Amino acid sequence: MSTLDRLTADLTTSLKARDTLRTSTLRQLIGAVRHEAKAGTVERELTEDEVLKVLARESKKRRESAQIYTDAGAPERAATESAEAEIVDEYLPTRLSDEELTALVDAVVADTGASSLKDMGAVMKEANARAQGRADGRALSTLVRSRLAG
Template identity: 60%
Template sequence: MTTLDRLTADLTASMKARTAFQTNTLRQMIAAVRTAAKAGSVARELTEEQVQAVLSAEVKKRRESAQIYMTAGAGERAATETSEADLIESYLPVALSIEQLGVIVSDAIAATGATTIKDMGKVMKVATASAAGLGRLDSKALSERVRSALTGAGEI
């Protein structure tokens, strides 16, 4: 069952259960996926990875909104945004742990023979490819780990 199918099935179940919060959030997610599918000159069907990318972007938007609401003193709105982000994250694969990232980075450095920061592109390419099937990859965290490993600033 694809993520979009799961969203649709869970929407139907939440509508029957009359859970307004979950229903509204799922409707927003389905709408975001459909909007992404229609973006561009030709409508297309999104792959599973593209659907997950859309959902990841929605999580990021909600986390940023929650932070802004907390700064502005609107705690209730921040809590709602955080709850929505948590619900959306339940449809995404589990993110890679710090330990897994470290292993991927050290393996990629060994495979490429990288020694300086100039080799970062090669290492990132290999690390991203090896992490593809393991779970959700945080590219920023991976980049930071590779940079610190190549500069010798920290542990892998």
């Protein structure tokens, strides 16, 4: 079952259960995926990876919003955004642990023969391909930079 099919099925379930937070969040996610499919000159069918990228972007938006609300002294809104982010994360692949991410970066650096920051682009490209959306780009970049600088 594709992620979009799962979102749609879970929306039906949440509607029947009268779970307003989950229903609202799932509707927003389905809307974001449909919006992405219609972006551009011709509507197209999104691949599974593209759907997951949309969901990752939505999760990141909600986490950033939660932080902004926390900083602004609006804990109720921050809690709502965090709860929505947790719902979105249920549909994303499991994140790599710090140890797994370090091992992945070390393997990519060894495989590519990278030795300086000049090689960072090639290492990042390969590391992102191997991580398959299971790693935060910023954390990955920081780790690659530290491996190549040291």
